[in-house]
Amino acid sequence: xxxxxxxxxxxxxxxxxxxxxxxxxxxxxxxxxxxxxxxxxxxxxxxxxxxxxxxxxxxxxxxxxxxxxxxxxxxxxxxxxxxxxxxxxxxxxxxxxxxxxxxxxxxxxxxxxx
Amino acid sequence: xxxxxxxxxxxxxxxxxxxxxxxxxxxxxxxxxxxxxxxxxxxxxxxxxxxxxxxxxxxxxxxxxxxxxxxxxxxxxxxxxxxxxxxxxxxxxxxxxxxxxxxxxxxxxxxxxxxx
Numbered sequence: 001x002x003x004x005x006x007x008x009x010x011x012x013x014x015x016x017x018x019x020x021x022x023x024x025x026x027x028x029x030x031x032x033x034x035x036x037x038x039x040x041x042x043x044x045x046x047x048x049x050x051x052x053x054x055x056x057x058x059x060x061x062x063x064x065x066x067x068x069x070x071x072x073x074x075x076x077x078x079x080x081x082x083x084x085x086x087x088x089x090x091x092x093x094x095x096x097x098x099x100x101x102x103x104x105x106x107x108x109x110x111x112x113x114x
Numbered sequence: 115x116x117x118x119x120x121x122x123x124x125x126x127x128x129x130x131x132x133x134x135x136x137x138x139x140x141x142x143x144x145x146x147x148x149x150x151x152x153x154x155x156x157x158x159x160x161x162x163x164x165x166x167x168x169x170x171x172x173x174x175x176x177x178x179x180x181x182x183x184x185x186x187x188x189x190x191x192x193x194x195x196x197x198x199x200x201x202x203x204x205x206x207x208x209x210x211x212x213x214x215x216x217x218x219x220x221x222x223x224x225x226x227x228x229x230x
Contacts, residue, residue: 036221041223041224041226042223042224043118043120043204043221043222043223043224044204044206046218046219090157100164100206100219101159101170101172102147102157102206104149104156104157105156106156107156
């Protein structure tokens with residue numbers, strides 16, 4: 001079985017500050033891990049994905065995430081928050097045998113304070 | 115390259131009615147998945163179609179059904195609507211059936227269904 005836990009349903013940071021959104025996964029097989037962003041009344045946009053290659057993954061808009069197998073974590077970071085980063089962020093897991101079925105976390109709403 | 119297109123964007127239906135939602139995947143993509151998004155339950159997997167066959171199914175009642183056509187377009191149908199079916203329904207398309215490339219899903223903007 002696969003699942004994802006996102007710690008913190010709401011995170012607030014000041015503009016220019018570090019963004020850290022936490023994601024822990026559970027998977028009985030080597031996972032594929034993803035971060036998606038959702039703006040109001042929009043679908044999901046892929047930020048980055050872990051595909052069992054490099055453990056540090058760089059994505060769009062300056063975001064990156066590090067896969068840590070020992071901690072079963074895949075936290076999302078950005079060195080300097082921008083106002084346009086305010087959105088809902090979802091961590092998701094799938095696996096080589098699950099087709100295209102994603103298991104999503106409950107999401108983290110990011111607020112950026114000017 | 116056109117993205118995933120979902121129609122309609124907004125729907126208002128009455129309890130007991132049925133509804134059909136449509137999803138046109140990215141050209142060349144053969145896999146289409148459907149998700150229900152609600153504030154209380156988050157994103158929940160409904161089902162996935164690949165080459166006109168349902169490959170995976172989530173834990174939803176039989177009132178929720180879908181199909182995929184030979185051009186990969188997919189429809190989702192909900193019969194006997196309940197108030198709890200009010201949600202954003204998202205469609206995702208992926209390139210193929212296996213391997214990591216298949217799991218990069220591209221989402222549409224969704225259909226907002228309101229049941230009154």
